[in-house]
Structures are given as structure tokens and as C-alpha cells.
Amino acid sequence: MLILTCPCCGVTGEETEFHGGGEAHLKRFGPGSSDADFRDYLFSKVNPKGVHLERWRHNNGCGKWFHAARDTVTLEVFGTYPAQTFEPPQAVKDAITAKRPGWSWRDFS
Amino acid sequence: MFEAVSALQGASCNGIVQVREIGLQGMITLRGDLGSAAVKKAAMAATGQDMPSQRKANIEDDTGIAWMSPDELLILVPYATVDARLEALGKALEKQHHLAVDVSDARAVFELSGGPDVREVIAKLCPVDMSAGAFDSGYFRRTRMAQVPAAFWMPDGNSVRIVCFRSVAQYVFDLLKGAAAPGSAVGYLV
Numbered sequence: 390m391l392i393l394t395c396p397c398c399g400v401t402g403e404e405t406e407f408h409g410g411g412e413a414h415l416k417r418f419g420p421g422s423s424d425a426d427f428r429d430y431l432f433s434k435v436n437p438k439g440v441h442l443e444r445w446r447h448n449n450g451c452g453k454w455f456h457a458a459r460d461t462v463t464l465e466v467f468g469t470y471p472a473q474t475f476e477p478p479q480a481v482k483d484a485i486t487a488k489r490p491g492w493s494w495r496d497f498s
Numbered sequence: 499m500f501e502a503v504s505a506l507q508g509a510s511c512n513g514i515v516q517v518r519e520i521g522l523q524g525m526i527t528l529r530g531d532l533g534s535a536a537v538k539k540a541a542m543a544a545t546g547q548d549m550p551s552q553r554k555a556n557i558e559d560d561t562g563i564a565w566m567s568p569d570e571l572l573i574l575v576p577y578a579t580v581d582a583r584l585e586a587l588g589k590a591l592e593k594q595h596h597l598a599v600d601v602s603d604a605r606a607v608f609e610l611s612g613g614p615d616v617r618e619v620i621a622k623l624c625p626v627d628m629s630a631g632a633f634d635s636g637y638f639r640r641t642r643m644a645q646v647p648a649a650f651w652m653p654d655g656n657s658v659r660i661v662c663f664r665s666v667a668q669y670v671f672d673l674l675k676g677a678a679a680p681g682s683a684v685g686y687l688v
Contacts, residue, residue, distance in 0.1 A: 397568050399552055403625045406642050449642035451567035
């Protein structure tokens with residue numbers, strides 16, 4: 390079972406209290422961008438086996454969005470952090486490194 | 499003028515605990531910067547209760563304040579006083595970015611009472627640790643009750659009050675009735 394802690398209200402709840410929101414840290418390509426960029430923005434999502442950064446929403450609780458770093462195989466959660474960030478905070482990166490040395494996810498490692 | 503009625507008009511049933519829809523309860527959603535002195539002052543003035551901290555609630559009977567999210571409070575007041583309190587809130591927060599809405603008729607409120615078994619009834623339906631020490635009087639929790647969102651608090655160790663959307667009131671009543679069916683005590687939490 391996936392157990393997440395919402396960084397907005399502090400509730401530690403199981404998966405059914407939350408709702409997954411797909412890949413984290415997407416850069417939006419909208420009007421004026423090239424077709425290739427727009428296609429990648431819409432459809433080219435990573436689907437790693439292992440460390441993954443995702444968006445989640447506490448939909449049956451405080452209703453806020455946040456980010457989570459977890460392992461897609463073991464469901465281990467390395468940390469959750471605010472939605473208003475462009476990359477994981479150092480503490481979360483360190484927590485991942487401690488458990489999965491040499492990890493990388495898109496441009497982060 | 500229409501006469502206001504609650505969703506289930508006070509439906510009740512008995513099992514290992516008593517389940518009852520408490521009828522009309524005034525509820526105001528207040529959104530804004532909870533750190534601002536004006537918002538705190540207005541909420542306290544509307545209820546006579548202290549401002550609760552994160553995931554807590556200060557509620558006495560049908561009046562109080564509950565912490566809903568980092569920018570939202572649920573203000574409970576007697577049903578008949580909602581309009582007056584709402585107007586006072588609007589005046590007090592005139593110069594402040596905020597939202598105050600009467601949601602009394604959009605919700606239903608249930609009460610479980612009759613002993614510590616109320617913890618088990620909730621534990622059967624919600625993914626929440628209901629053991630004494632993990633959830634007590636003064637706490638407020640928004641979560642999922644079977645298939646719908648709900649929020650609850652414990653006025654004391656022998657009762658729980660639950661708020662849900664009015665449209666699912668019958669569903670929630672049936673859930674609680676089933677979870678409180680006679681002879682269904684698990685005896686794990688008590």
C-alpha cells in the first residue's frame with residue numbers, strides 16, 4: 390500500500406485518500422511552441438521502474454496539490470514536497486540518494 | 499418563505515451506537531489567509547471560540563471553528579444565526595481578500611453517540627487511525643468515508659460528529675447504520 394504524507398495539511402494517509410496527477414515538473418509548451426515540443430509536452434511522459442517524481446492531490450482531505458518522490462516498484466515514498474517548486478528540495482534528493490545511490494530522473498540526479 | 503429542512507429530517511437508528519442526523523446546522527466556509535490577524539479575529543468573533551491549529555477544531559455543541567486546509571476554515575454556528583454572522587464576517591473582512599459562503603444547506607451532519615464503540619464505527623469506514631491517543635477530542639479530520647468525502651470530530655470520547663455533502667446524506671446514513679449494526683462490535687479499539 391502506498392502511504393503518503395500531505396505537506397500542506399500534514400495528514401499521513403493511504404493511497405485512496407489521494408489522487409495521482411501524473412508526472413511532476415512538466416514544462417508547459419503552449420501557443421507559439423513547435424509541434425514537436427507540444428507533442429512531447431502532451432504525450433512524452435517517463436514511466437520509470439524505480440525512482441519517480443509525481444504530482445498528487447489530497448482530494449479527500451485538504452484538496453491541495455503536492456509533489457511526491459517514490460519508488461514505483463516498492464511503493465516506498467522518499468519524501469513529499471510543495472507543488473510550488475521547480476525541482477525537488479535537497480533534503481528529498483538526499484533521501485533518494487541514501488536509498489538509491491546513482492539514481493536519476495530526467496535532468497535530476 | 500419556505501421552511502428549511504435537513505437532508506434526512508433527523509433520521510436515526512440504534513445499533514452498537516446510536517446514529518442520528520442532527521438536523522439543521524449552520525455552516526460557513528471561510529477562505530483567506532489564515533495567518534492574518536483580521537481573519538482570525540473575524541472567525542473568533544463569529545463563534546466565541548479560539549482559532550484552532552492545523553488539523554484541529556474548537557467546537558462546542560453547534561458553535562465553533564474547524565481547520566479545513568491551509569487557507570480554509572469551517573465555521574459552525576446555530577442555523578438561525580447564519581445570515582447575521584455572514585454579514586458580520588463580510589463587514590469585518592471588507593478590506594481583506596477572502597471568501598465567506600453559507601454552505602449550511604449543502605451539507606448534512608450526523609452524530610454517533612453512546613459509547614467508545616463510536617471509534618470502531620468510524621474505523622470500519624475511514625482509512626484513519628481511530629485509537630485513543632491517535633485521534634481524540636479537539637482533532638478534526640477530512641477524509642474518505644467508503645466512497646465519499648467526509649469530515650469528523652469527536653465532541654467527547656463517546657461521540658463523533660460527521661459532516662458530508664447533502665447529496666450523499668442517505669448513502670452516509672446507510673453506511674453508518676451498517677457499520678453500527680447490532681452485534682457488529684469488533685472490540686479491537688475499545
